[in-house]
Amino acid sequence: MVILIQCNDRVGLVATISGVLAKRNLNIISMREHVDVQANRFFARIVTAHENNIAELQQELSVLLPADATISINPDPQKKVILLVTKEYHCLSDLLIRNHFSTLGATVQCVIGNHDILADLCKRFDIPFHFVSHENKSKQQFEDELAAVIQTYNYDYLVLAKFMRILSPAFVQQFPLRIINIHHSFLPAFIGASPYKQAYNRGVKMIGATAHFVTNDLDEGPIIEQQSIPVNHTYAVSDMVRAGKEIEKSVLAKALKMVFEDRVFVYENKTVVFEH
Amino acid sequence: MVILIQCNDRVGLVATISGVLAKRNLNIISMREHVDVQANRFFARIVTAHENNIAELQQELSVLLPADATISINPDPQKKVILLVTKEYHCLSDLLIRNHFSTLGATVQCVIGNHDILADLCKRFDIPFHFVSHENKSKQQFEDELAAVIQTYNYDYLVLAKFMRILSPAFVQQFPLRIINIHHSFLPAFIGASPYKQAYNRGVKMIGATAHFVTNDLDEGPIIEQQSIPVNHTYAVSDMVRAGKEIEKSVLAKALKMVFEDRVFVYENKTVVFEH
Amino acid sequence: MVILIQCNDRVGLVATISGVLAKRNLNIISMREHVDVQANRFFARIVTAHENNIAELQQELSVLLPADATISINPDPQKKVILLVTKEYHCLSDLLIRNHFSTLGATVQCVIGNHDILADLCKRFDIPFHFVSHENKSKQQFEDELAAVIQTYNYDYLVLAKFMRILSPAFVQQFPLRIINIHHSFLPAFIGASPYKQAYNRGVKMIGATAHFVTNDLDEGPIIEQQSIPVNHTYAVSDMVRAGKEIEKSVLAKALKMVFEDRVFVYENKTVVFEH
Amino acid sequence: MVILIQCNDRVGLVATISGVLAKRNLNIISMREHVDVQANRFFARIVTAHENNIAELQQELSVLLPADATISINPDPQKKVILLVTKEYHCLSDLLIRNHFSTLGATVQCVIGNHDILADLCKRFDIPFHFVSHENKSKQQFEDELAAVIQTYNYDYLVLAKFMRILSPAFVQQFPLRIINIHHSFLPAFIGASPYKQAYNRGVKMIGATAHFVTNDLDEGPIIEQQSIPVNHTYAVSDMVRAGKEIEKSVLAKALKMVFEDRVFVYENKTVVFEH
Numbered sequence A, B, C, D: 001m002v003i004l005i006q007c008n009d010r011v012g013l014v015a016t017i018s019g020v021l022a023k024r025n026l027n028i029i030s031m032r033e034h035v036d037v038q039a040n041r042f043f044a045r046i047v048t049a050h051e052n053n054i055a056e057l058q059q060e061l062s063v064l065l066p067a068d069a070t071i072s073i074n075p076d077p078q079k080k081v082i083l084l085v086t087k088e089y090h091c092l093s094d095l096l097i098r099n100h101f102s103t104l105g106a107t108v109q110c111v112i113g114n115h116d117i118l119a120d121l122c123k124r125f126d127i128p129f130h131f132v133s134h135e136n137k138s139k140q141q142f143e144d145e146l147a148a149v150i151q152t153y154n155y156d157y158l159v160l161a162k163f164m165r166i167l168s169p170a171f172v173q174q175f176p177l178r179i180i181n182i183h184h185s186f187l188p189a190f191i192g193a194s195p196y197k198q199a200y201n202r203g204v205k206m207i208g209a210t211a212h213f214v215t216n217d218l219d220e221g222p223i224i225e226q227q228s229i230p231v232n233h234t235y236a237v238s239d240m241v242r243a244g245k246e247i248e249k250s251v252l253a254k255a256l257k258m259v260f261e262d263r264v265f266v267y268e269n270k271t272v273v274f275e276h
Helices: A013-023 A054-064 A090-100 A119-124 A139-150 A195-202 A237-260 B014-022 B054-064 B088-099 B119-124 B140-150 B195-202 B237-260 C013-023 C056-066 C090-100 C119-124 C139-150 C196-200 C236-258 D012-025 D054-064 D090-100 D121-125 D139-150 D197-204 D236-262
Strands: A003-006 A028-038 A040-047 A070-073 A079-085 A108-113 A129-131 A157-160 A178-182 A204-213 A223-228 A264-267 A269-275 B002-008 B030-038 B042-048 B071-073 B080-084 B108-113 B129-131 B157-160 B180-182 B206-213 B221-232 B264-267 B270-271 C002-006 C028-036 C042-046 C070-073 C079-085 C106-113 C130-131 C157-161 C181-183 C205-215 C223-230 C264-267 C270-273 D003-008 D027-035 D041-048 D070-073 D079-085 D106-113 D129-131 D157-161 D181-183 D208-215 D221-228 D264-267 D269-272
Touching: A003 A013, A003 B206, A003 D264, A013 A040, A013 A054, A013 B030, A040 A264, A079 A090, A079 C236, A090 A108, A090 A119, A090 A237, A108 A139, A108 D090, A178 A237, A195 A237, A195 C042, A195 C181, A204 D221, A223 A237, A223 A269, A223 D139, A223 D208, A223 D221, A237 B108, A237 C042, A237 C236, A264 B108, A264 D003, A269 C223, B002 B014, B002 B264, B002 C028, B014 B030, B014 B042, B030 B088, B030 D090, B030 D129, B042 B264, B054 B071, B054 C181, B054 D264, B071 B088, B071 C070, B080 B088, B088 B119, B088 D090, B108 B140, B108 C013, B108 D221, B119 B129, B140 C079, B157 B237, B180 B195, B195 B237, B206 B237, B221 B237, B221 C205, B221 C223, B237 D236, B264 C079, C002 C013, C002 C264, C013 D027, C028 C196, C042 C264, C056 C070, C079 C090, C090 C119, C090 C236, C090 D129, C106 C139, C181 C236, C181 D090, C196 C236, C196 D129, C196 D221, C205 C236, C223 C236, C223 C270, D003 D012, D003 D264, D012 D041, D041 D264, D054 D070, D079 D090, D079 D129, D079 D236, D090 D106, D090 D121, D090 D236, D157 D236, D197 D236, D208 D236, D221 D236, D221 D269
Parallel strands: A079 A108, A079 A157, A108 A129, A157 A178, B080 B108, B080 B157, B108 B129, B157 B180, C079 C106, C079 C157, C106 C130, C157 C181, D079 D106, D079 D157, D106 D129, D157 D181
Antiparallel strands: A003 A040, A003 A070, A028 A040, A028 B030, A178 A204, A204 A223, A264 A269, B002 B042, B002 B071, B030 B042, B180 B206, B206 B221, B264 B270, C002 C042, C002 C070, C028 C042, C028 D027, C181 C205, C205 C223, C264 C270, D003 D041, D003 D070, D027 D041, D181 D208, D208 D221, D264 D269
C-alpha cells in the first residue's frame, strides 16, 4: 500500500504519521521523506503492509495532520491513460508494447491522433484510435473535439507521446497536472520549434530530452525526467533526430514509470521524484 | 545532526524513533529508511535540527529500540583518515587537494607509502609521509610496521588509495569496516592482477572501477560505489590504464563522500548507501 | 557506397585504396582506418559516392592489395535476419517495431521460438513464427530442426534475442560470425546462469549487458557493445531483471545497428567498431 | 607524427595525401577523415611513423593540395599554456597536478589571477603566479595588464580555468582560437550569470558543463566538449554548485586533452573532434 502526503512542514509530522501506522500494526516497508527547507514543505511516500480500512486510516491521518495536507492512500496502482500522438511511432510503440505485456503500470484506454498514420499500429494491439484532425478548424474547435473524445473515457493522465500541436491554456486548465509531455530537447535549451536543427547549428556535443507536466507556459511545466547522450561532428540533423528518438522514448518511459508508481510530487513548478 | 540506526525490522520502528524526536521538539530535515525484506533488517538515516543533550537522546532511543540496534548519533562530521599508497599519484593528489581546501569531509592525518615516490607530493601539502618499505621483510613484519605507524594517529578510516600490496587477514581484522579500497576493475570482472591487461585481451567495450570495504576475502568486500566508461578498439592497454585512472579517482572520491557523510551502512557483505 | 577492407598492415595501403578510388573519380565521403599495431592488422571502412562497375572496382583493389585482404564492396545495406527467442518479449518487440517501420536497417525474415508464447506478437506484425520445441529431444535433434527452418530462408545474421538455450559448437560452426547474442550481464562478470541473482548476491552497484558474436566458447565470443546502468540497495532481484531488460534491449539495438551498417570488423576474438 | 589538414573538399584528397606519404615510405598508423558535406569541407588527422624532413613533406603536400589548405605537420606535442583564474581551485588544481606529473600534454607556463587567493597553490607546485587585479581599473586597463603579462611568455593556449571576468572583443581578437573556456552550464541553457541558481529555480534534473573556444560572442564560441550529470530535488543550489565543480573539472580536462593531442578542428563556429 502506498501513502502520499504533502503539507507545510512542522515538527513531529513523521512521528504523527508513523504513530498512526504503528497503532494499526502496519509495518513500514519503505519510507521516503523530503523537506524543501526553502519552501517549508514536507513530502512523504510510505509503502506499508496491506490495510483493510482505508477510510478509517485516512480519517485518522486527516485529523492529526495540518489542515493543508493532501493525503492520498493507495491510489489505484493501475492508472488509466490516454495517449495523444501525431505522426511519430517511436514513443507510441514503446508504450503500446509495455501496455500489451502489462508492464506499463497503466492501462492505455485509447490513442488520439491529429493524423491517422498511427491508426494501423493501434489496431494491431487492439487499442481504440480516434482520428481528430486539426485541419480547417479553429484551435478551439479542434480542442473541443479532443476534449469530447477524452470525456468518453475514464483516465488519470493524458500523455503527449509526440503530439505536435500546442495546446491552449484553456484546454490545459481542464487537466491540471494530468498532462505529461515529452519534449525533444534538454530544456531549457532549444525551446520551441526544430530543436535538433537548433542543436546542429550550435554544434552541441550532447542532446537530450525532457519529460514534464504541461502547464500554461509552453515548455515551462514541472520537469519529471531528463537524460542526455553524446553526439559529434558526424551527426547530420537527421542523425540527431534519430538519436533523439531513442532518448525521447527512454525519458518518457522513465517519467511515466515514476508517475504511475506514485513517486512524483509537484510543488511550485518543481517535482520531487522519489526514485528507486 | 545525523542519526544512524540499524536493527532487525519490526512494526513501529519509525514511530518509536520519530516519537522520541518529536517529544524533544527535534524537527526532521530528511529521513531515509530502508528495510531489506529478505534479511528482515531495518536501516535509517535521519537528519534533524541540533540537539544539546545527545547522551539523553541516545539513552531514550536505546531503551525503546530492539536490543540488537546499533545507534549512532551525530558521528563526528569531520572524519580522520590515513591514506596508504604505492606509486600512483592520481587518487592521492585528488584527496590531498580536497583535504587542502577542506572539501574532503575528512582530515588527512598522514600518508603511508611502501615506496617513497609520493613523499614529495605530500610535503607540498604539509602532510606527513611515512615510508614503510615492504622489501626484504616478511609480510608480518611489514604489516607490523604499518600498524605501528597507524597507531600513532587518531583515525576513523584507512584508505587504500592505490596501495598495491595485499593485506593479510590478520591485519585486516584489526580494522573491521575501517579499510576502504579502490579496485581498478568493475568487480567481479577481472579479479586479481593486471585487470586492464585482462580487459584488453577480452576486447571489452567498457571498463570500470570499484570502491569497497576490505574484508578477509580479497576483492570480495562490500561494494560502496562502481562506475564505468566506454572504451573501444583504439585503446591500447596503456590507454585503458590512463582512462581507468580517471574513473578510479572519481569512484574513490564518490565512495569516500558517501562514507564521510555517514550515508553508508554495511550488512552481510552488502552496503546500503543513502545517496543524495 | 561502403567499402570494407581488412588485411595485414604494410606501408601504402591507404594510398593504394584511395588512389584506385580517385582514378575512378569516386569522392570519399568518410573514411575510418585503424591499425592494430600489436596484431599488425589493417582495417578500413570507406564511404564513397556511387559506383556503377563494382566488379571492376573489386578487381582493381584485389590486384593491388595484399593477397590476404578481404574486400567487401557495397554489402547489401538491407540485411536479412532471423530472430531466435524463448519467452521474453522485450528485445523481440523492439526489433519487430523497428522492422515494421523500416528503421532496423535489416529485414526480419522470421522468428523461431523454442516456446510458442511469442507467436501472437509476431502475428500482429505479420512476421512468420516457427515453434521449434526443445522438449523431449536430444540437443542434436533440436538443433537439426532449427537448422532446417533456418535453411528455408535467406539470411545474413541469426540474432539470439533472449534465446535461452545453449547452442552446441557443431551448430555454431555452421554460422561463423553470423550469430549475435545479447547476454544479460556485463561480461566477463557473472558468466553463466542467473546473472542478476549473482549480481544481487554480490551487492553490485551497476548492472550491464553485452552483445557479442557467438563462437564455440560460451559467452566468450567477440564483444560488439556493452552498456551499464546504476542500481542500488533498493533493487530486489526482480528489479534488477526489469532494469536489465531495458539495458539488454538498448545494447542489442545498438550492436545490431553497428553490424547492419557494416561498421564492425572481427579479428582474433575482438571487434573493431567504427561508430558514428 | 601527426599531420592535420583542412581544406575545401574535392575528389582525390586522401589519395593525394596518402600517395605522398607512401612515396616517402611513411606508414599510416591511424587516419581520421571527415567531410562536412553541407559546408563541403575536408578534415583529416593522420598519425604516421617518424619523418626526418618535415619541411620537404610540407612542401610536397602544399604543392598538391588545394590552395586554401591549412597543413600542420607534427605540431609541438608539448603545448605551452597560460592559465587564468579567479577564486575557484577545482579546475586549477586538477591542471596543476597533471602538469606536475607530466600527464597534461602541455606545460603550464604561469597562472594569472584577478584575485590572489590561488597564489599559494601555485607556489606549492613552483608555478609562477601573477596577480592582476581588475579593481579600480577600466576594462581596457585591466586587459592591457593581462596582455602585458601574457606577452612575457611563450604560449599556445590561454585556458580560462574559472576566470570570472568577461573579456572584451578587442582582447579576444588578439588570441584567435587560442582561448579555451569552461562554462558552468550545459550551453546553450542558462547562458549568463548564476547558471546553477537558474537551474535550481527551473527544477532541472540534469546539470552540465561546456568547454569552448572563446570568440567575441559571449558563451557562443565553438563547443569542444559537454558532459552532464543527474541531479534531483534534494540538491540545494550549493549542492548543484559542488556537483557542477566535478563536472566542470572533468569537461575541461577532456577538452584540453583533445586540443593538446591535436584532435580538434574549428570551422564556422563548430568543432570537429577526432576522439579516441
